[in-house]
Amino acid sequence: MTEKVKAQLDMLIERYPQLAVCKDDISKAYEIIETCYANGGKLLIAGNGGSAADAEHIVGELMKGFKNPRKLPKEYADRLIAINPELGKTLAENLQGALPAIALDGHPALSTAYQNDCEPLLCFAQQVNGYGNDNDVFLGISTSGNSKNVLYAAVMAKAKGIKVIGLTGQKESKLSDIADVCIRVPETETYMVQEMHLPVYHALCLMIEESCFE
Numbered sequence: 001m002t003e004k005v006k007a008q009l010d011m012l013i014e015r016y017p018q019l020a021v022c023k024d025d026i027s028k029a030y031e032i033i034e035t036c037y038a039n040g041g042k043l044l045i046a047g048n049g050g051s052a053a054d055a056e057h058i059v060g061e062l063m064k065g066f067k068n069p070r071k072l073p074k075e076y077a078d079r080l081i082a083i084n085p086e087l088g089k090t091l092a093e094n095l096q097g098a099l100p101a102i103a104l105d106g107h108p109a110l111s112t113a114y115q116n117d118c119e120p121l122l123c124f125a126q127q128v129n130g131y132g133n134d135n136d137v138f139l140g141i142s143t144s145g146n147s148k149n150v151l152y153a154a155v156m157a158k159a160k161g162i163k164v165i166g167l168t169g170q171k172e173s174k175l176s177d178i179a180d181v182c183i184r185v186p187e188t189e190t191y192m193v194q195e196m197h198l199p200v201y202h203a204l205c206l207m208i209e210e211s212c213f214e
Contacts, residue, residue: 001027004210018186019200026200028181029165030207033048036163037212041135042100044162046124046153048079050194054201058139061205062099070097070213087202097213099194104153126154130146136142137166143193145173145182154178167200169193 001009009027013020027100033043043062045055064070072080077092104127105111105175128138140150145168154164154171166182168174169190176182185196 039135047141052105145175
């Protein structure tokens with residue numbers, strides 16, 4: 001972990017001292033995600049309700065510039081311009097480096113078809129089955145840590161050799177048992193857990209961005 005990356009984690013704990021109990025697990029989660037992206041993998045994210053919104057939020061921070069501009073490498077920009085000077089110039093000047101991430105709640109045609117034809121609680125697991133490859137990471141967000149559709153997806157991920165990160169509330173849970181690392185924020189009330197999840201995943205996104213787009 002570089003000093004710039006560590007500074008983001010230290011700033012999180014300075015701003016939210018109650019999250020100090022999660023510092024080691026946040027660091028471990030960062031290492032797993034950093035390795036994933038270094039090896040060409042992607043992040044698959046699942047949650048329900050507010051946690052589904054958090055999954056979409058995380059994708060938004062990873063797939064475009066969060067804090068840093070993420071300018072395209074010159075050789076990539078030159079290639080775009082060589083293909084089409086007019087369109088390529090616009091692409092080269094405006095596209096940003098992306099960290100591939102997919103929120104599994106965001107495919108209504110697939111989700112409704114699967115839920116209608118098959119077992120509704122396996123909808124996330126079906127997507128992990130389809131999208132998941134070596135070097136990917138599954139991030140399961142559940143305030144209780146016991147959301148069945150997230151658990152099924154986590155089991156599917158483990159079966160495919162995919163690392164699993166849990167983001168839950170304080171209590172031990174079925175997800176914390178399955179996950180390679182589980183960030184258990186020190187709250188138990190659902191909305192309070194969700195309030196603590198946001199600064200945690202913002203910090204993780206900042207740390208990954210510093211690592212991949214210095």
